[in-house]
Each structure stands twice: as C-alpha cells, then as structure tokens.
Amino acid sequence: MIRLSISSSLVILLVMLVTACQSGKAQGVRQVNGEELKSLLQEEEVQLLDVRTPEEVAFGVIEGALVIDFYDPEFDSKLEELNKDQPIAVYCAAGGRSAKTANKLKETGFNVIYDLKGGMRGWIAEGRPVSKVKQR
Numbered sequence: 001m002i003r004l005s006i007s008s009s010l011v012i013l014l015v016m017l018v019t020a021c022q023s024g025k026a027q028g029v030r031q032v033n034g035e036e037l038k039s040l041l042q043e044e045e046v047q048l049l050d051v052r053t054p055e056e057v058a059f060g061v062i063e064g065a066l067v068i069d070f071y072d073p074e075f076d077s078k079l080e081e082l083n084k085d086q087p088i089a090v091y092c093a094a095g096g097r098s099a100k101t102a103n104k105l106k107e108t109g110f111n112v113i114y115d116l117k118g119g120m121r122g123w124i125a126e127g128r129p130v131s132k133v134k135q136r
Helices: 002-022 033-041 075-080 097-107 117-124
Strands: 029-034 047-050 088-091 113-116
Touching: 029 033, 029 097, 033 075, 033 088, 033 113, 075 097, 088 097, 088 117, 097 113, 113 117
Parallel strands: 029 113, 047 088, 088 113
Antiparallel strands: none
8 A cells, every 4th residue: 555655656756747847848939840940931921030149159040030149148138129029930040049049939929839949950950941141
C-alpha cells in the first residue's frame, strides 16, 4: 500500500513537472521547419524577424528578414513597433532566443506566431538559401 502511494505520488509529481516545463512555451506559437517557412513566406504576408546578433547576421540572413538584435537594450520597444495584426515568423541561430521572442510576441498581443525549428542552423542544414546583408 505504501509503495503504491509513493508510486502514485511520483507519477503526479512527474506530470506536474512536465506540465510546468511546457507552460513556458507561448500557446499559439507554431514551430515550423524550413519548407513550411518557405511556403508561408510565399503564400502569406508574414513578417520575418531575425533576432540574432550583428556578428551572426554578418554571415547572412533569410531573404526579407527584419533584424532586431535580441540583446539590444531597445529590443522590447522595437518589437512593439511591429504589426500585431500580421502573422510573424521569428528565428535566431538555433532556436533558444526565437522561443523567448515568440513568448514576448504572444504577451504583447501577436496572434499568429511561427518559430523556425532549429533556427538559422536548421535552415542552412536543409540547404536553404542565405542572403548577404546589404551594407548601408
């Protein structure tokens, strides 16, 4: 009887931990692979947001991306300037910063948010094109 209670308690604890970890993800954020992102960019008016650092961006961007450095002190206020009524796709180098950004976007009122699975590394690994940043 005691073993059953301990086992039941462990199962309940495990379910609570898994649920808590998943709650950090913004609901309504859909992870997409490179093929899905390519289709979205061709078929819909999707804002494309690159949140990598200037050093990372120097190696190239996905065509049409708006770049806002995740570590820019004005990052949050720059996100506020984007069109909340238009779908947005976000990416970084590998997926960590874009997931955090997707959460921020959801909190600020964006309804349709796509997060590129694997970030720029995943995009390149799929053999997708990269554009060089134009010098201003």
